[in-house]
Each structure stands twice: as structure tokens, then as C-alpha cells.
Amino acid sequence: MKKYLSFFRIRFTYGLTYRAAALAGIVTQFAWGALEILMFKAFYDYNRASFPMDFSALTSYIWLQQALLALYMVWFFELELFDLIVSGNVAYELCRPISLYNMWFTRNMATRLSKAVLRAFPILIVAVLLPEPYGLSLPKDTKAAFWFLISLMLAFLVVIAFCMIVYIICFYTISSLGVRLLTSAISELLTGAVIPLPFFPEKLGKVVSYLPFASMQNLPLRIYGGDILGSEIYKGILLQVFWCAALVLTGKWMLSHALHKVTVQGG
Amino acid sequence: MRLYLKYFTIQLKSAMEYKTSFILTTIGQFLVSFNGFLGILFMFQRFHEIKGFRFSEILLCFSIVLMQFSLAECFARGFDGFASLLSNGSFDRIMVRPRNVILQVLGTRIELTRLGRMVQAIFMFVYGIAKSQVSWNVPRILAVIFMILGGTAVFFGLFLIYAALCFFTLEGLEFMNVLTDGAREFGKYPISIYGNKVLLFCTFLVPYALIQYYPLLYILGKSDKSFYLVLPLIACLFLIPCFHLWKFGIRHYKSTGS
Numbered sequence: 001m002k003k004y005l006s007f008f009r010i011r012f013t014y015g016l017t018y019r020a021a022a023l024a025g026i027v028t029q030f031a032w033g034a035l036e037i038l039m040f041k042a043f044y045d046y047n048r049a050s051f052p053m054d055f056s057a058l059t060s061y062i063w064l065q066q067a068l069l070a071l072y073m074v075w076f077f078e079l080e081l082f083d084l085i086v087s088g089n090v091a092y093e094l095c096r097p098i099s100l101y102n103m104w105f106t107r108n109m110a111t112r113l114s115k116a117v118l119r120a121f122p123i124l125i126v127a128v129l130l131p132e133p134y135g136l137s138l139p140k141d142t143k144a145a146f147w148f149l150i151s152l153m154l155a156f157l158v159v160i161a162f163c164m165i166v167y168i169i170c171f172y173t174i175s176s177l178g179v180r181l182l183t184s185a186i187s188e189l190l191t192g193a194v195i196p197l198p199f200f201p202e203k204l205g206k207v208v209s210y211l212p213f214a215s216m217q218n219l220p221l222r223i224y225g226g227d228i229l230g231s232e233i234y235k236g237i238l239l240q241v242f243w244c245a246a247l248v249l250t251g252k253w254m255l256s257h258a259l260h261k262v263t264v265q266g267g
Numbered sequence: 268m269r270l271y272l273k274y275f276t277i278q279l280k281s282a283m284e285y286k287t288s289f290i291l292t293t294i295g296q297f298l299v300s301f302n303g304f305l306g307i308l309f310m311f312q313r314f315h316e317i318k319g320f321r322f323s324e325i326l327l328c329f330s331i332v333l334m335q336f337s338l339a340e341c342f343a344r345g346f347d348g349f350a351s352l353l354s355n356g357s358f359d360r361i362m363v364r365p366r367n368v369i370l371q372v373l374g375t376r377i378e379l380t381r382l383g384r385m386v387q388a389i390f391m392f393v394y395g396i397a398k399s400q401v402s403w404n405v406p407r408i409l410a411v412i413f414m415i416l417g418g419t420a421v422f423f424g425l426f427l428i429y430a431a432l433c434f435f436t437l438e439g440l441e442f443m444n445v446l447t448d449g450a451r452e453f454g455k456y457p458i459s460i461y462g463n464k465v466l467l468f469c470t471f472l473v474p475y476a477l478i479q480y481y482p483l484l485y486i487l488g489k490s491d492k493s494f495y496l497v498l499p500l501i502a503c504l505f506l507i508p509c510f511h512l513w514k515f516g517i518r519h520y521k522s523t524g525s
Binding site (some may be wrong): 021 | 292
């Protein structure tokens with residue numbers, strides 16, 4: 001455990017050094033979130049009855065999404081890992097006396113967390129200060145806040161477990177670009193990054209809500225705004241635990257399978 | 268121009284060396300922007316109309332913006348990697364050649380895979396035309412052509428600014444993404460839906476509204492002010508300050524030396 005912790009710390013401080021980039025990112029994400037809210041506002045003003053969420057739940061959703069972008073965007077892959085696999089340098093990683101899966105998992109956690117820590121707070125603070133109904137409101141009650149935090153962490157693990165599978169697929173395909181683009185495009189839509197899942201057509205939305213993608217940002221952000229209530233919360237969390245376990249196990253199995261067959265191209 | 272054609276064929280040939288990768292990337296580009304389309308589709312199944320615009324009209328708007336963007340991006344992506352040209356010193360090599368600098372930078376990268384977006388844009392455009400019941404006449408067709416030309420010019424100008432700023436910062440500025448990728452993302456709806464302030468910004472500061480909102484009103488017959496037709500051409504004037512910023516940047520250029 002200790003080795004993973006120190007590995008985590010190294011990667012985390014490494015990520016923290018990019019402060020100027022973070023500042024630019026904050027401004028970008030802020031503008032992005034504001035435009036998105038204005039767009040939904042237009043739809044809301046036009047027809048309130050068809051709007052599937054409370055407007056304040058939606059604005060909270062968007063601000064949290066922008067603030068936590070680094071945690072939840074599936075396309076935030078670590079290109080270095082792909083390079084390791086494709087170039088064969090993964091052999092060095094295999095020499096280390098630690099589990100490859102766990103090491104990469106920690107590494108992903110650290111990179112994403114360090115990015116998120118730098119970016120999240122400024123966005124959240126400004127968003128809280130914005131006037132109603134555009135700003136980020138506080139969670140409805142302590143219960144919502146509690147479950148929000150729990151599912152926030154679970155969602156984070158699900159995202160990384162999913163990304164791990166994408167990395168591992170590259171052991172088989174060699175070129176990473178196709179897989180990367182494909183998974184990015186699909187997950188962008190199904191996690192609710194393009195539009196939140198409640199805006200999907202009803203039947204499709206129902207199906208999508210059981211996929212692992214719905215266990216990512218969708219759940220915590222909607223619990224926060226009070227869009228998911230009562231027993232729905234427990235169902236969602238259970239589903240998250242299930243997907244987290246399933247994806248981790250699949251990933252580990254795929255990795256050991258891949259490593260059995262792996263041929264490192266020499267040189 | 269002949270030189271650019273030469274660059275173009277070289278890039279085309281090099282892309283064709285890796286055919287599967289080329290096709291996969293093109294498909295990927297297509298899928299990524301297809302999400303934008305699905306987003307609109309889902310929203311309109313629920314709301315049917317927004318601020319007087321119907322689904323087909325929004326598609327027309329989105330497709331034209333997407334065409335403007337992908338055309339500009341296809342040819343001006345050389346500016347995207349400009350930061351690395353500066354930091355690894357290749358720009359010095361470009362400076363000493365007796366040819367136009369901008370042209371050479373453009374030639375460093377021509378991204379034909381971006382045409383995946385173009386394909387989608389054309390599909391949506393055709394669908395939008397078929398469904399939106401626009402009564403076409405010569406000025407309206409001209410308006411579409413002007414929109415595409417003017418829009419490409421504006422996006423080109425933005426890429427140029429992005430590169431020019433690199434002279435001062437030596438790295439790409441993520442903030443510029445709001446003005447380029449953001450405009451593509453949010454330009455799918457007519458700018459007026461974002462409210463008056465955004466519309467004002469997009470009319471006078473960065474002329475998005477001139478290449479999207481106003482001529483669109485004219486094409487859809489929502490406004491009969493015929494001067495809206497030429498606004499996209501006026502938007503081309505945006506290139507002038509962009510170009511000056513670039514010139515100013517070059518004068519300030521100090522080689523990194525590596």
C-alpha cells in the first residue's frame with residue numbers, strides 16, 4: 001500500500017506544477033459552462049413544462065461538471081501510457097515488483113485529482129457567487145450532500161476502471177488512435193456530457209441509465225441538485241458499486257490475458 | 268498558390284501512406300461531431316422549437332457553421348501546432364526562406380481527416396434544405412456561399428490569432444479554444460438564443476453573428492433586410508486585425524535558440 005501512496009504523491013505533485021495551464025483552463029471552462037447554461041435557459045424559457053429537471057438542478061449540474069471535468073471526462077486519457085504500450089517500453093514497467101494494474105490505476109487517480117484540485121475550487125467559488133438562477137446552489141440537505149460525496153468517489157473509480165480497459169485494449173490493437181476516438185465519442189454522449197441524461201428520449205434514457213456510463217458523472221451531479229431522490233439514490237449507488245467491481249475485474253482479467261500473449265517488439 | 272498546392276499534394280500523399288489510420292481518424296472525427304447532432308435531435312424531440320427556430324432550420328445553421336469550421340481547420344491546422352514550431356526552433360528555418368511565412372506554416376500540416384466533419388455537415392445541410400421549406404432564389408443562394416466563405420475566413424483569422432499569441436507566450440493558449448472549438452459547439456444554435464449580450468459580443472468583437480445569425484435570418488425569410496446578405500463578406504475584414512497581430516508578433520519574435 002505504501003508504495004502506491006508514494007507513487008500517488010509523485011504523480012500528484014507532478015500534476016500540480018502546471019499552474020499556468022490550469023488558469024487558462026479555468027477561464028475556458030467558465031466560459032463554456034456559462035454558454036451552456038444560457039442555451040438551456042433559452043429552452044427553459046420557451047417551454048417550462050417539458051423541462052425534465054429543475055433549472056437550479058441543471059445549473060448545479062453544469063457547474064459541477066465544468067469544475068470536475070478532469071475527474072470525469074473519459075477522454076482525459078494519459079497518452080504516455082498508450083506510448084508505453086505501443087513502443088514496447090511497457091516491458092520496463094513489467095520489471096517492477098508491483099502489479100501493473102494497480103500502479104496504472106493509482107497513476108490515473110493522481111493525475112486526474114491533481115488537475116481537478118487546481119481547477120475545481122476557483123470555478124466552484126465563482127459559480128456559488130453568481131446570482132440565482134445561474135449560480136451553483138448548495139445541496140438540498142445533508143443527506144443529499146452525504147450521498148453526493150459517496151457517489152462522487154465511486155464515479156471516479158468507475159471512470160478510471162473504464163479507462164484502464166481502454167488502455168489494455170491497446171495491447172491487442174497496437175495503434176491507440178482508433179480505440180481512443182471511438183470510446184471518447186461514445187462515452188461523451190452516454191455519460192451525459194453532451195446533454196444531461198434526463199434530456200434523452202424516455203426509452204433510450206432508461207436503457208442508458210443502466211450502462212456503466214450512467215454510473216459516472218451522471219449520478220453524483222444529479223444527486224447534488226436533488227434530481228435523484230430517495231430510494232433511487234440507493235439503487236444508483238448499488239449500480240455504481242456493481243460496475244466498479246465488474247470493470248476492475250474485467251480489466252484485471254484482460255490485462256493478465258494480454259500479458260500472457262504480449263510480444264514486446266524489440267529494439 | 269502553386270507552392271501551397273505542392274504542400275497539399277505532399278501532405279495528401281503522406282496521409283495516404285497510412286490508409287487505415289486515415290480512415291479510422293476520419294470516422295472518429297465524424298462520430299465526435301455526430302454527438303452534437305444527437306444532442307440537438309434529443310432536445311428537439313422534447314421541445315420542438317426554440318425562439319422561433321425549428322429543427323430543420325437549426326440543422327441548416329449547424330451544418331453551415333460546421334462547414335466553415337472544418338474548412339478553416341483543414342487548412343489552418345498548421346497554426347495549431349505552431350507552439351511546437353516555435354519552441355523547437357523550426358520557425359527560424361521558415362523565416363530564412365524567401366517565401367511567404369504564413370504559407371509555409373500552413374503547409375506544415377494539412378489535416379484532411381477533419382473532412383469527416385465536412386461529410387456530416389453536408390448530410391445535415393441537405394436534410395436541412397429539404398425540410399426547411401426555404402424558397403430559394405439567387406440572393407439566398409449567394410447568402411449561403413457568402414456565409415461559408417466569410418465563416419471560413421473568420422475561423423482562419425482566429426487560428427491566426429492563436430498562433431500570433433504564441434510569439435508572446437511560447438505555448439498555446441487554452442483560452443482560445445472557447446473562440447474556436449467553442450464557437451463550433453455553441454454555433455449550432457443561432458446566436459440570438461444566448462441572449463442580447465452574447466449577440467452584441469458576437470457582432471462587434473468577434474463577428475460570429477455576421478457569419479451565422481444575420482444571414483441565416485435572411486435565408487430563412489425571417490428578415491427582409493437584404494444588407495444581411497453581405498454581412499459575411501464584411502466579417503472578412505476581421506482578418507485585417509488578425510494579420511496585424513501576426514505581423515506584430517513576428518517583429519517581437521526572438522528565437523528560442525534550440
